[in-house]
Amino acid sequence: MTMKISDQLVRHPFRFGVAAIASLFGFFVLNFRKSDISSTVTEWGQFGDYMGGLLNPLFGLISVVLIAATLRSQTQAAKLQAFEHQFFTLLSLHESVLQSIDRKMKDKTIMHGRDCFRLFYRKIVAISQKNRVPLPTAYQRFLETDGWEIEHYFRTVYHLFKHVKDQSAEIEATATQRKRYYDLIKSQLSQYELVLLWLNVEGLNRGNWDAILSDAEAKPFEHLNKANLVENPPEVPSAEADELTAP
Numbered sequence: 001m002t003m004k005i006s007d008q009l010v011r012h013p014f015r016f017g018v019a020a021i022a023s024l025f026g027f028f029v030l031n032f033r034k035s036d037i038s039s040t041v042t043e044w045g046q047f048g049d050y051m052g053g054l055l056n057p058l059f060g061l062i063s064v065v066l067i068a069a070t071l072r073s074q075t076q077a078a079k080l081q082a083f084e085h086q087f088f089t090l091l092s093l094h095e096s097v098l099q100s101i102d103r104k105m106k107d108k109t110i111m112h113g114r115d116c117f118r119l120f121y122r123k124i125v126a127i128s129q130k131n132r133v134p135l136p137t138a139y140q141r142f143l144e145t146d147g148w149e150i151e152h153y154f155r156t157v158y159h160l161f162k163h164v165k166d167q168s169a170e171i172e173a174t175a176t177q178r179k180r181y182y183d184l185i186k187s188q189l190s191q192y193e194l195v196l197l198w199l200n201v202e203g204l205n206r207g208n209w210d211a212i213l214s215d216a217e218a219k220p221f222e223h224l225n226k227a228n229l230v231e232n233p234p235e236v237p238s239a240e241a242d243e244l245t246a247p
Helices: 002-011 013-032 041-100 116-131 133-166 174-185 191-202 209-213 226-231 240-245
Strands: 102-104 110-112
Touching: 002 133, 041 133, 041 174, 102 116, 110 116, 116 133, 116 191, 133 174, 133 191, 133 209, 191 226
Parallel strands: none
Antiparallel strands: 102 110
């Protein structure tokens, strides 16, 4: 309770200062409301000394609180700056990791980044079709041969979400602010990235995603088109499926 009061005092020093001064005057008026207003300089001088004796320590306290408030504001600004620097560094790293993923095609062309995730997804669907297994099972088989290409990508995405979740309390982020950071992450993810991430999280590689999934603002898969990509995946032609699953 004491910590909450002192924290509010630092946050709103003027509000408490005005309330304290009003309380002093109110107490004075309440006690001396029936007294006649003096017309002598001496008594007004005594009144001034009395009010000065009460208000000077109060103004001194308000000055200390203002200094504390300034220091607190500077500290929070520094924390926010450090948080956002690391956040945008991770976003940049995510893009770099994404672009580092490539796949050499049979026609000698090289596929990069998000195009690879579309190819990976179609390969998972092809494995599911040819072996008559659910998509999550097909994904686990896909990982046995191709997991090394995307495991670092999943770690980067996880640390982006984790950074926002873990540091939100430190920077005193509101729910709206947390959602804005989460939305920035989600805006970088294509549907094919999302569906592979969903398969990774829902499968044997769930890891520590539970804490993020339970965050009301995170909702990492709110934009995933599960109806068309998970529940009813598109048919891969048999010739393409053979090519995708060939050793």
